[in-house]
Amino acid sequence: MPPLLATCHYCGRSDEELRPYGPNGADVCYDCAMATPERRELADAAIRTRLDTIMTAGDTPVIQYGQPITGLRDLTRRGKA
Numbered sequence: 001m002p003p004l005l006a007t008c009h010y011c012g013r014s015d016e017e018l019r020p021y022g023p024n025g026a027d028v029c030y031d032c033a034m035a036t037p038e039r040r041e042l043a044d045a046a047i048r049t050r051l052d053t054i055m056t057a058g059d060t061p062v063i064q065y066g067q068p069i070t071g072l073r074d075l076t077r078r079g080k081a
Contacts, residue, residue: 008032010039021046 005014009026016029021043033043 010035
């Protein structure tokens, strides 16, 4: 049975804010997404893909999860720049 709470693809934590910027859209926490240059590039590529989708989708862009996009989510943690 899958976990009820989303967990980070890398560390398994569920108490952090997660974003779908891991491998194949897996949820990851900020610390894990920025842990290595390779992971940072993967996250950057995922963000660029989503931005491209927003820019080309028209008036009501929709990403793979089927949720309308109301604003961009970035990898900046609250309280950190």
